[in-house]
Amino acid sequence: MSVHTGALRIGEFARQVGVSPELLRAWERRYGLLQPIRTDGGFRLYTDDDARRVERMKRALDEGLSAAEAARRALAQARSAEGALDDALARLVAAAHAYDEAAMHAVLDEAFAGFSLETVLQELILPVLREIGTEWERGTLEVGQEHFASNLIRERLLALARLWGRGGGPLAVLACAPSERHDIGLIAFGLVLRSHGWRILFLGADTPLATLGKAVSKTNPQLVVVASMDSALLEAQSAALRKLGRSAPLVISGNGASEDLAVRLRVDRLDGNLVDAAGVVAQRRLR
Amino acid sequence: MSVHTGALRIGEFARQVGVSPELLRAWERRYGLLQPIRTDGGFRLYTDDDARRVERMKRALDEGLSAAEAARRALAQARSAEGALDDALARLVAAAHAYDEAAMHAVLDEAFAGFSLETVLQELILPVLREIGTEWERGTLEVGQEHFASNLIRERLLALARLWGRGGGPLAVLACAPSERHDIGLIAFGLVLRSHGWRILFLGADTPLATLGKAVSKTNPQLVVVASMDSALLEAQSAALRKLGRSAPLVISGNGASEDLAVRLRVDRLDGNLVDAAGVVAQRRLR
DNA sequence: CCCGCTTGTCAAATATCTGTCCAATCTGTG
DNA sequence: CACAGATTGGACAGATATTTGACAAGCGGG
Numbered sequence: 001m002s003v004h005t006g007a008l009r010i011g012e013f014a015r016q017v018g019v020s021p022e023l024l025r026a027w028e029r030r031y032g033l034l035q036p037i038r039t040d041g042g043f044r045l046y047t048d049d050d051a052r053r054v055e056r057m058k059r060a061l062d063e064g065l066s067a068a069e070a071a072r073r074a075l076a077q078a079r080s081a082e083g084a085l086d087d088a089l090a091r092l093v094a095a096a097h098a099y100d101e102a103a104m105h106a107v108l109d110e111a112f113a114g115f116s117l118e119t120v121l122q123e124l125i126l127p128v129l130r131e132i133g134t135e136w137e138r139g140t141l142e143v144g145q146e147h148f149a150s151n152l153i154r155e156r157l158l159a160l161a162r163l164w165g166r167g168g169g170p171l172a173v174l175a176c177a178p179s180e181r182h183d184i185g186l187i188a189f190g191l192v193l194r195s196h197g198w199r200i201l202f203l204g205a206d207t208p209l210a211t212l213g214k215a216v217s218k219t220n221p222q223l224v225v226v227a228s229m230d231s232a233l234l235e236a237q238s239a240a241l242r243k244l245g246r247s248a249p250l251v252i253s254g255n256g257a258s259e260d261l262a263v264r265l266r267v268d269r270l271d272g273n274l275v276d277a278a279g280v281v282a283q284r285r286l287r
Numbered sequence: 288m289s290v291h292t293g294a295l296r297i298g299e300f301a302r303q304v305g306v307s308p309e310l311l312r313a314w315e316r317r318y319g320l321l322q323p324i325r326t327d328g329g330f331r332l333y334t335d336d337d338a339r340r341v342e343r344m345k346r347a348l349d350e351g352l353s354a355a356e357a358a359r360r361a362l363a364q365a366r367s368a369e370g371a372l373d374d375a376l377a378r379l380v381a382a383a384h385a386y387d388e389a390a391m392h393a394v395l396d397e398a399f400a401g402f403s404l405e406t407v408l409q410e411l412i413l414p415v416l417r418e419i420g421t422e423w424e425r426g427t428l429e430v431g432q433e434h435f436a437s438n439l440i441r442e443r444l445l446a447l448a449r450l451w452g453r454g455g456g457p458l459a460v461l462a463c464a465p466s467e468r469h470d471i472g473l474i475a476f477g478l479v480l481r482s483h484g485w486r487i488l489f490l491g492a493d494t495p496l497a498t499l500g501k502a503v504s505k506t507n508p509q510l511v512v513v514a515s516m517d518s519a520l521l522e523a524q525s526a527a528l529r530k531l532g533r534s535a536p537l538v539i540s541g542n543g544a545s546e547d548l549a550v551r552l553r554v555d556r557l558d559g560n561l562v563d564a565a566g567v568v569a570q571r572r573l574r
Numbered sequence: 575c576c577c578g579c580t581t582g583t584c585a586a587a588t589a590t591c592t593g594t595c596c597a598a599t600c601t602g603t604g
Numbered sequence: 605c606a607c608a609g610a611t612t613g614g615a616c617a618g619a620t621a622t623t624t625g626a627c628a629a630g631c632g633g634g
Contacts, residue, residue: 011609021610022594029612030592041601043610064299066620067592068326073293076484106446112399113407113447114482116335120400159393160400168364170346195401197343197364282342296591298620308621309583317581328590330621354581 007037007045017054024054031071033057085111085123092128096149097141104152117160117195118275121188125153126274129184150184157187161202164190169197170222172281173215175207177228177237177256185254185274186227192274196282198223209240216248223281224248225270228256241265253277294324294332304341311341318358320344340365372398372410379415383436384428391439404447404482405562408475412440413561416471437471444474448489451477456484457509459568460502462494464515464524464543472541473514476561483569485510496527503535510568511535512557515543528552540564 014021027033034053036044053074060070088111095103111120132149135141174190176183183205190200201219203212209226216224226241228234234241234256244250245267252262253270262269270277301308314320321340323331343364347357375398382390398407419436422428461477463470470492477487488506490499496513503511513528515521521528521543531537532554539549540557549556557564 009610020594023592025611026593039601039610041610042612043601060293063293064295064303065293066296066299066330069293069295069332109396109399109443109446110449112396113404116403117400156396159396162393162397167367169343191400196339197346197368282339296620297622307583310581312622313582326590328621329623330590 007047010036010044010046013044013046013050017051017058019054019058027057027067027071031068031075033071033074084114085119088124089127089131092124092149093131093135096132096145099145099148101148101152104149105156108153108156118192121192122273122275125157125188126185128153154184154187157184157191160191161187161194161200164194164200164202167197167199169199171199171201171219172223172225173201173203173212173219173221174225174227175203175212175215176205177226177233178208179206179236180228180230180233180254180256181205182229182254183227185229186225189225189227189253189270189274189278192278193281196278198282209237209244213240213244216244222249224250226250226252227254228252229254231256231258231261234261238265241267251281294334297323297331297333300333300337304338304345306341306345314344314354314358318355318362320358320361336365369410372402372406375411376414376418379411379436380418380422383415383419383432386432386435388435388439391436392443395440395443405479408479409560409562412444412475413472415440441471441474444471444478447478448474448481448487451481451487451489453486456486458486458488458506459510459512460488460490460499460506460508461512461514462490462499462502463492464513464520465495466493466523467515467517467520467541467543468492469516469541470514472516472561473512476512476514476540476557476565479561479565480569483565485569496524496531500527500531503531509536511537513537513539514541515539516541518543518545518548521548525552528554538568 008016010021010024014024017024019027024034028035034046034050036046036050038044056074056077057070060073061067065073088107091107092104094100095107108120111124115123129150132141132146136143136146172190172193174186176186187202190202194200201215201221203215212224212226224244226234226237234252238261241250241252242265245265251268251270252265255272257269259269270281295303297308297311301311306314311321315322321333321337323333323337325331340361343361344357347360348354352360375394378394379391382388382394398411402410416437419428419433423430423433459477459480461473463473474489477489481487488502488508490502499511499513511531513521513524521539525548528537528539529552532552538555538557539552542559544556546556557568
């Protein structure tokens, strides 16, 4: 985003945002995407705000939306949502520092009400966990604060997970690798998967693979996920995982699930993007 | 309302769900599997919901069901997801009887997480208020229980309403008629309108029309809503309302806002369907 | 084996959507 | 003034979609 400049005429603006002047005018005329102020003579003058709007438009087009829909979205984002979740992130981290339970709930309430589950998980919950992790490593967040925040978030997510084993969809069994205690990402994945109609059996943190094996042979799931943040914890189980992978539709996930490891174990893996991953799984187009 | 909201045309949608456009149309025509909204020109626009429906359809086909059977199941599953809100309604009413604050919050959390704001308001919040009103009239619910429930719900909605006056969209001023104290429906309407990008100035319950008039002349809003459940309360202000209606874009709403009254006052009215009403207003196609 | 039914695919004729282009005219700066 | 750069409004073509109707492969019953 250009830092300088107050307002540009259409030629220079077009060059900077990479959209032809004709197209800019067409978007303005047809969708009202931009409403640049005018000089006395009638020349359009564009601001940084307009540039951001065009960026959103382009991004939406890249995702395959039609021009009309892309413009609708760019406008909607420009109006309210923009930055609301960034704001929420900052407030959530501040509330964690202050051990302010009510504030954390308030932020989460607001986020869940205003955005889809997927969006909140992807754009708020997971980033907050990352941020908290980073601050903890840097020593700017106490262990107690980290625990407070992640426990509260875990509780919230588990409240949403109620009865996620019920229903008629395909079954997924989710477990953290032995010694792995970060289960929130996995809960989030389960929630997204449930919203695609799956049933979830959640075995949680630090699950012995023998336990997992028993659960799998008893329930015959369409998907088994083993997650870890630490590749060493998965490496340590590589033999058992490879074996499990032969008898069940196993995937590994989490930051510890490297592509490299997946290849060696001959199992699939889910990448960092929760929503996409769940979408892919839901359609059974692994790999 | 997801930030990543956006409806896709059939080509891109087909690519994403892995079903040819022809087949999508055939499923629509033969089984009513999807009912995409249309552009003005008649192009189909598909949402995430539709994608999930197609996923279920494909899953059922994989299991060997015939197309007709698969479609029936996919549709049945879609309906059962919506049925979850009926469940939520019952639990919410039960929690109100029991003064169980935690339970009410839990139900609301779950509902907001699983459904869009519009859906929750339309299918859960407003029906609950109706139900509570009915029970109160019948004497099966104490005044205290009614107050407890509606205060809790009001708080939740107002928490979502934070900063709804901020932003760059058109402005709506919302007020209950003098002596009218039921403001929750109006809050809900404001929330939906905000999700369409409007700014909201909420004057709340029991607003003297003089106050409203001052606010209107100071802020020059694109829309003024006066709500009441009781047509008598509106009738009592008919002169003032007619006058206000000449100088501002006034609409009346709520159960007390009858078509008949609207005609006599020469103002528009909003009917009971919150979402439709907000959609109509948002596009400024009153009447 | 034929018949009827289901279901995925295809095609033709028509329409929409959207990026681009043009002509005639106006603006503003060296 | 000259001239690069803007303005509006209309027009156009190619990509995409729409509807309607047809067709063939697959399947089960008679």
